[in-house]
Amino acid sequence: MKFVDEFRNAELGAVLAGQIVSLAQSDRHYKIMEVCGGHTHTIYRYGVADLLPANVELVHGPGCPVCVIPMGRVDDAIAIARDPRVILTCFGDMMRVPGGSGSLTEAKAAGADVRMVYSPLDALRIAQANPGRDVVFFAVGFETTAPSTALTLMRAKAERVCNFFVYSNHVTIVPPIRALLESPDLRLDAFIGPGHVCTVVGARPFHFIATDYGKPVVISGFEPLDVLHSVLMILRQLAEQRCEVENQYTRVVPYEGNSQAFRVLADVFELRPHFEWRGLGFISQSALKLSAAYADFDAELRYSVPGVRVADPKACQCGEVLKGVIKPWECKVFGTACTPEHPIGTCMVSSEGACAAYYNFGRLTRRHREPERELV
């Protein structure tokens, strides 16, 4: 199996960058939002923004399913973890997210049995290996991840596992984008679509962005060349006054999505009437809970949790960062009271959160190189 170095080829990157410079109208400022933490990471990790002209700006949106989990939900997970019967399992992503009074890492240091897993299947196996304990999986993620939880629950049911439970915090990608587009604060020109979410749901759910709101969308792969290519495709749409959903990630994303995934999600989950998104408020039909058929596995039914809505600390401006209204460095506590080692808000906790990504990788004096203009 080859490593993907060809996608990182600097020479190809320079060519694409040159084409972008040629196409970008000098009297216009372009704001392109990406809604996937993977794209945020690629952009910062490879310094992609350095190859763009100063008037093409990449804005980071709410693409971090960990970042949007409200503090009260983390507190509930910690309450469950403190039950001595319980082994709480979760992805590493969740362990440092601060709740109202500490994170899962701190709860673990204080004696709660919290274990990191890479897949919900690992959590199910822990349950099967520990029949005397309750194993609760703290499920997070967009539609890319929800099928993994769903398939695991189907397996748990088929194998009659009685000590495995899921605390579902799965969220869906379309409602927050719609909420952003409805928001008066924001002026965006286009979107870079989330590549692996679209592998599951396809390109169709994003049509409303083009048809209802008139913004081009390009669904992008994750290598730096993919992102540059997607920016070029967006600029071409804008120059040609087209407004479509295009798929740059054709090697992986099917237009119609994955029909198996729709089936298993419909079987195992149902939409909550509404769900609180940190920084974005309550959004209707934006999150998943276990369906009635899987009620036996629902941690929210089994454990009574505080269920308290914890307000964000007053200093926290994660909401504005998540909406792309302010840049990370414009937040009053960025880098001072809120740092990766002592995060106040989730944009700083998750390594793909906009604030963490900027703090860890992007905290540089911007130097836009002006590549040779190419005749297009």
Next chain:
Amino acid sequence: MRPDDAHCDDPYSCITCSDAAVPMIVASIDRDIGSCTDAAGAPHDVMLGLVPDARPGSRVLVHAGVALTIEPEGAP
């Protein structure tokens, strides 16, 4: 990666936020679980419920323990 080895939290790789999907090759299939190997040769148990056409030798993209899609032949 074994769950009981995972004492660490890993702040540099957020599976869900990065929407990461890792290419693997299916070595063998037992009902709906594929034993797959990644680029380093490490074995992983992967749920194949979303890719019923997967066969031993298929290249799949794996996220959080589930194969999301089969990569076409000749894809890099």
Next chain:
Amino acid sequence: MIHSAPTDRLLTLNDAREREALAKIARVRAAPKRFRDERITMAHGAGGKATAALVSGLIAPAFASPALAPLDDAGLITIDGAELALTTDSFVVRPLRFPGGSIGELAVNGTVNDLAMVGARPLALTLSLVLEEGLDAEILRAEIEACARAARAAHVEIIAGDTKVVERGHADGMYVCTTGIGRRDPRARLSPASLAPGDRVLVSRSIGEHGMAIMLARGEFELDSEIVSDTRPLWPAADALLALGDRLRCMRDATRGGVATVLNELAVASGVTIAVNEANVPVTPEVAGACELLGIDPMYVANEGTLVAAVAAEAADEALALLRAVSGAEGAAIVGEVSADETGMVIVNTAFGGRRVMDMLVGDPLPRIC
């Protein structure tokens, strides 16, 4: 080229505000670290920011020793005109044996290397063992032999020690602690605060091997080529570089936290920027692949036999030649350059053509590796 336009003026204003915000952050980062945590977590052992806060905020202030203050790899003390270096290290490795070595070897080489990095020829070690009840005697025997072999290879003697046993369930088999004493070489003019703009940074070999070798030993990786720990004594390489006299600014062995941590420590101590050219950093394909899979940058992965050296610009080629003549350092490379652009920062010129910051570690991606 971009023409001047109203939108451009807006961009310039934003840039000024961003620079202000960055300057404020730089001041916060430069302030002395305080230790405010309520409990010790695994992050405190990672060699990154939490460790730094623990040492600078809690431990060092309590001892208020001028010799401790630089927080260098070893402490220096002068007795009757003899400049001596003293250092200590404990080893809590899981598993005890791994491709390329074992805890016994690490324990000797780790302390030998801390002495070498301050320009001190290692002379003697003490060896302290904390053994778990039930430890197989053959395992202990093998580790004692490993210590002896490593000591002979490093030309040091183990001249004192201690043994304790703790109940089953503690010490993961065994914990080892070594303390070492060495004599400072008169050619050494080393200080982490002495890096100056124009200086070059070198590494002595390909990076990330020890941490990945441990991951190999823990998981079930099967690679076509093996990744083997790079554990080895670094005095021969240090001895070679000391020929540069005051053109050798500083040496560090890149253990916990990797090369990135060392570079950050040097950049902060000297108040400079170190720019690393990603394409020049030697990484074997096996290590690069394994790191990619785990989502870890090889620059953060621990090494146990790799040194980072900062030298004056005009000495760079000579330093490279000196290193490459040492067995085990044939793959040495010049990886970066020092500038005065920003204070206390490490920047990577990515192979893709962009730039990014490379900060200290926050958490612990690979615990219990050394």
